[in-house]
Amino acid sequence: MSAKRIAVARLWFEGNSFTPGVTGLDAFQSREWNAGPDALARYRGTATELGALASFLEVRPGWQATILRCASAQPGGPMGDAVFAAWLDEVVEGLRAGGWDGVYLSLHGACITESDPAADLTLLRAIRGVIGPDVPLVASFDPHGNLSPEVASLLDGGSIYRTYPHVDMDAAARRALAQLERMLDGAPRGHGAMAKRPMVLHSFHMRDAGGPMAEVWQEAREREGGAVLDASLLGGFAWGDSPHAGPGAMVFSTSPALAAATAGHLADAIAARRARFDVALPTPDAALAAALAAPDGLVALLDPADNPLSGGICDTPGLLRVVLAAGLTVPTVFAFLHDAALVARAGGAGVGATIDVALGGQVTAAFGPPVPAVAVVERLTDGRFTNTGPMERGAPVDLGPTALLRVGAVRIVVASRKEAAIDPGFFALHGIDLDATRLLVNKGKNHFRAAFADRCSAILECDTPGPAALDLAALPFRHVPRGYFTR
Template sequence: MTGNKKRLAVARLWHEGNSFSPLPTTLADFERREWFEGAGSLARYRGTGTELGAVAAFIDANPDWDVQVLRCASAPPGGPVEDALYERIVTDMLRGLGDGPWDAVYLSLHGALVAVSEPQADLKLIRRVRDAIGATPLGVSFDLHANISPALPALVDFASGYKTHPHVDMDRTAAIVLAELKRRVAGGVRLQGAVKKIPVLLHSFNMRTAAGPMADTVNEARALCRDGVKDITVFGGFVWGDSPDAGASILSYAETAAQAQAAADTMAASLYARRAQFHATLPTPAQGLKQALAIPGLVCVVEPSDNPLSGGIGDTTGLLRELMETRADGEAVFAFLYDPALVQQAKAAGIGGRIAAKLGGRIAPHFGAPVAATVEVVALTDGRFVNEGPFETGMAVDLGDTAVLRAGRVKIIITSSCQAGIDPAYFRLHGIDLDSTRLIAAKAKNHFRAAFVERAAVIVDVDTPGPAALDLSVLPFRHLPAGMEM
């Protein structure tokens, strides 16, 4: 024990798993983004808009608490986590928890984690933590796209999820959970939780919370937080996570079980009634490019089917191929392709060197064959920058070595890791002047809009083949609950 201080254990495993990605998520993916133990590592998160930023703020504001940071691991969304790696991370957490007793435990999870052999990886982790800590108060934060289990309220004292999409309230969500744990340790009565599942897979295209059906539902839930109802999270779910817990859901906490259940039931009915509003149809790349380029100024065309933040692989060529054949009245930027070998080839050629390249199609050519082109190397970087935000503001990013290749009036960013180009600093790193750029074609989706909805004259989503494709009926689901609507 540390004097009379209260003891809080913090652990984190944040990963959104695309069950249909051909690439598993490995230790290298975590090490590039987040892999550490010990409170000393929190310095890089202090002041950032992240869960660990909220932990750092909690430490600063509560000197009477001894906060121990156990295994923290985060990787960009991708394929299922390797089984041995998942077990290693959980084992690290349990080892750290063995240094108790603790007054409270906080877990920062995504909620759509899948391991190669475990489709309910978050739930199994929570159960093992609960077994390890007994009756110690346990709080958990989740992403808005979590696939929530009905078993959750029996396992945790409190949980909450992001209320915004793009997610600009990661830190606020963690702060809510930490505040509730502090209240419980001070003698507050445990809140009662309820989960109501909605038997539908909701696409996230229309899940933004600035306007539309998700905004309407979230606002309704916020208004319902009164008369004993303390917190309601509307979870859209992650449609490419093949899990028995897949599908949208409502998680509510209230002073009584009846209040929590009534709130969850009310909001589930509202979300289900709006389900048709989440359906999306998208133009082809040719249609989307034509639509965008008809508007003056900076325009953006995004390819959600290979969005890394949905588990994309940075390799499909549907949009790139059409872009190469489109005449834009100015400079166009394609962000990005994940190809470490091509980056090294560009480094060997040097600035101004020319390469006969095969672009994309190296990992999964069934999503689109490689695009052959002779390109000029126009920039090389170490891939390091700091997010300007508002998504993950202040977070340091490491893409590994990168290159910018030019083919005619198109600049193509090539990276050594598969991470989305959604922040202005990403483009600035690569020498891209957004004020003089006519078109950005990006492997991205909703989070791209956080920084670009006010910068761009228009943002157009297009439909292409990929691991996060619009048409769910073509995907080989194995674990979905019976009766699930797509």
């Protein structure tokens, strides 16, 4: 096996145009802002893109990978222009060294910055510009990217996650790396094509377990093979105000015509199912009543409008207000609020102390005022655990210091950092026995189901105010045509 020298970089960030504030360097440094051997070592053995790269390299001892800047942050407001420029300048400077046989990028596809609504396209243009037309360039993406069709022409290969919840991040990386290896072994380079359709879809019905997107994923799989090297789908990210919003397909083939035809067919297959992506959600009061009437066992009540994995701030008080006002007597857990100041107060008071609190509404009052309550401090933690569920399995998580508060029968997790409560390790850290819990109220959506669908007798969602609210037409889009929201 001949020696190969590749460069690797990563920017995994999904920007919500309607989330208050800007996502700064601190958000990346608290999650992932690494380079060099440490960047790879952190994810070795995990179900992530860099975990897949580590495994790929272990069985190819002749390959040398230079790991340039790898960065990720939880979805949030637009990425700071200065942070994006720092990432791109560092990666471009690293690539200027030259001598690369190929380049692999781990991207999200829905990155926006303060001034750039198509940051993934910007970085790909810059990287192609520095490495030139002859160095093979491949990338992996999240299906909720808002990608320009030009992206496919800048790449020689690539792939997109095919599960939602995303439990195949590593598999997408392996597919992209396999295309890179194929080219470096002398096979003809792939030709990319992307087809988009003028609409914005909610992602509630994009799960791979069934429904409209699962049907199109099946069509994509059936079209792969032979000249079609990879056929992947994009659902788009509804709250990213990008001129490239909307669903579609990205295909790589040894035949440019076949790539274009396949991408067009798959994009049409998504568009033909447009009505089936529509969703209506009950009010918090109605959803809570339905949850309490659900079959025995753990019941989840989700607040997708403040889902941190859609750019939520984990601070909106609407659903929590309804839950506390109900005077529940069943064991209930609320996950979670992002409020470092409240955690510090609880830590200062100590376990067992009773404190007056104002819950939620700290970042902005736009989604409702804080909920006043008297809470008991039940537990304090350092916020560190390792994912044990199927999403990013084995990856470390750092919530910063956390506090578990109790208001009546409701236990409320408060964290210093905004990391989604979608892994069993999150609850184990706080000493929460979910088998003894009746109601789990969670700021989440589809990704929650990866580890908890089999544990819950019912999962319900409700419509509340928040950065990822259901009514897209009410949001102040600037780059997405208004016609994209109506059929």
